Amino acid sequence: MGDRRQIVIIFIVLLIFMFVTYCTSSKIGNIGVMYDNLTTVAKLDPVSGNRGGSYLTFWSIAGLKFGILQTVSCWGITIVDQAYWQSAIAARPSAAYKGYILGGLLWFGIPFGLATSLGLAVRALDLPLTITEAGDGLVPPAAAVAVLGKFGAILIVVIILMAITSSGSAEMVSVSSLITYDIYKPYVRKHASGRELLLVSRLSVAFFGLVMALVSIIFYKANINLNFLYFLMATAICGAVPPLAASVTWAKTSKFAAITSAIVGQSAGVAAWLVEAHIEFGELSTTTLQQIGPALTGGCFSLGISLILLVLLSFLFPQNYDWNDMKHISVFDDISKDKTAVANEETIEALNNAEKKIWIWCIVLTAIFIFGWPLLALPAGVFPKGYFYFWVILSFVWGLVAAAVATTLPIIESRFIIYSVAASTFPCFPFLKRWAAREQHGLAKASHSQESSSSDGLPEQDAKVEKFMQQSVVGIAEGPRDAQLASHLRAVSDHSRSATLLSK
Numbered sequence: 001m002g003d004r005r006q007i008v009i010i011f012i013v014l015l016i017f018m019f020v021t022y023c024t025s026s027k028i029g030n031i032g033v034m035y036d037n038l039t040t041v042a043k044l045d046p047v048s049g050n051r052g053g054s055y056l057t058f059w060s061i062a063g064l065k066f067g068i069l070q071t072v073s074c075w076g077i078t079i080v081d082q083a084y085w086q087s088a089i090a091a092r093p094s095a096a097y098k099g100y101i102l103g104g105l106l107w108f109g110i111p112f113g114l115a116t117s118l119g120l121a122v123r124a125l126d127l128p129l130t131i132t133e134a135g136d137g138l139v140p141p142a143a144a145v146a147v148l149g150k151f152g153a154i155l156i157v158v159i160i161l162m163a164i165t166s167s168g169s170a171e172m173v174s175v176s177s178l179i180t181y182d183i184y185k186p187y188v189r190k191h192a193s194g195r196e197l198l199l200v201s202r203l204s205v206a207f208f209g210l211v212m213a214l215v216s217i218i219f220y221k222a223n224i225n226l227n228f229l230y231f232l233m234a235t236a237i238c239g240a241v242p243p244l245a246a247s248v249t250w251a252k253t254s255k256f257a258a259i260t261s262a263i264v265g266q267s268a269g270v271a272a273w274l275v276e277a278h279i280e281f282g283e284l285s286t287t288t289l290q291q292i293g294p295a296l297t298g299g300c301f302s303l304g305i306s307l308i309l310l311v312l313l314s315f316l317f318p319q320n321y322d323w324n325d326m327k328h329i330s331v332f333d334d335i336s337k338d339k340t341a342v343a344n345e346e347t348i349e350a351l352n353n354a355e356k357k358i359w360i361w362c363i364v365l366t367a368i369f370i371f372g373w374p375l376l377a378l379p380a381g382v383f384p385k386g387y388f389y390f391w392v393i394l395s396f397v398w399g400l401v402a403a404a405v406a407t408t409l410p411i412i413e414s415r416f417i418i419y420s421v422a423a424s425t426f427p428c429f430p431f432l433k434r435w436a437a438r439e440q441h442g443l444a445k446a447s448h449s450q451e452s453s454s455s456d457g458l459p460e461q462d463a464k465v466e467k468f469m470q471q472s473v474v475g476i477a478e479g480p481r482d483a484q485l486a487s488h489l490r491a492v493s494d495h496s497r498s499a500t501l502l503s504k
Contacts, residue, residue, distance in 0.1 A: 004410050006162040011403035013159045014113050017144065017152075018399060021117040022392060025147040027125055035388045037124035044126075055123055056383040058374055065292045069234060071370060072299045076237040079244050082174035083167075093354045101361050102405070108369075109395075109402035116395040118143035135227035135290065168212075176204035228290040234299025235273045239265030242307040250314070251321045257313035265306025273298025 021028055028034050038055050046053020049061035078084055088096045121143040122129065129142055144152030180201045185192055192200070219229070242265070243258035277294035278284055288294065380387050411418070423429070 006166045008407050009162050010159055013155045018113050018117045021121050021147050031389050031392050034124050035385050041123055041126055052382045054382045058377040065296050069296045069299055072238055072303055073234040075241050079241045080237045083170040086174050093351055097354055097358045106402040106406050109398040112395050113399040135225040137226040172205045172208050175208045176201045179204040228286055231290045231295035235269040235302050238299050238303040239306040242310045252314045252318040254314055254317050254319035256317055257310050261306045261310035264309055265302050268305040269298045269302025272301035
């Protein structure tokens, strides 16, 4: 729920920036003025490598390099980040892949909208930003202050705070989980109690928070800015992408191949990054190392060498992992009793069906965003005014739809729980009971096919959720609907967890 509040605030701020920039700002105020200003600035300060020196074209060498780097970096961000894994593992596969696909589509509206509004406003208004200031991430604040004054600066602080608290809390929890269950439990105290693990988890959160603060201070004192860290990201983490992806999809992947390919891939990427910077610019410095050429070379080497080595070593030294072993992964509750995870939440047929849908979505969205969209924009050359109008309107539509979905869908999917809690809290309103009963009946029919193909046993966490929900909805449904209500609480928990994943 906390993440959902933060994403709603982020979308509200995004829409304010977009509407003010193109509708009410005295300095721009409409799409035509933005287009004319960008055309004029391109004549005075043309962009090297862009067709006609324009800012309004897909014919851009630097843009192509950045697109490849962004794609490679995003593979690293999503696959290497422990927070994504925890969210995916916490939800059922049938809910997880839908949440991630929809979440990715909604997320795209944020950079699309900010770049189209504040990003272009900086160039259209020809704001006096230095390269150092731009590298420090001051482009959005400068544009926000230019179009909204001090209120724009406040909104930038708000949107940054929402993003940091959401992602920062997720990273703290994920790192504490790694320290607790992947280091402390197996290597320090194998028979640690649940209370002890909880204490270690809390101490890990505090420790990681202090480490992040210390590292931030070191980066600041060393003049390492956001631009440097962004361009370093692909080189630093993409070596772990192939072994992590293969570890859950390819049975031949061995422990030796995964560890070796990750380390060697990262080392090769760092070496290529340094060599390219020295060859292209003749020196190694924080300025040359954050250029697009060295960053792209390092990222591609890190990913490519790791992939080649992983495949080679896995064929030479295969592990032939038995996926059935995952059914016996131990989990630990907070009462210090070890249990074995119930892995058959969904049937193999259901999981295979979900995998097919994931691959279809993956291929279709990759074809659209990485190939289709740029190729369709190339014939326009330097965007004419009509095409630029279409571009801006598309960003508005995307932002508005994304904001509406991210705001309302979690509420809609959780409406049964909301009605149930409201009916228990306010029993004097009988219509709440009727609403809850009606939604329960709808969920029963919607989940009938899913339940018929699922296993009869409930996982431990689902049983706890069911018990809690049964206690919270006592007296809501009357008569014969009581039995139906209890039998379909599991479907309701799926809807709730899907909504929570969407907010991530």
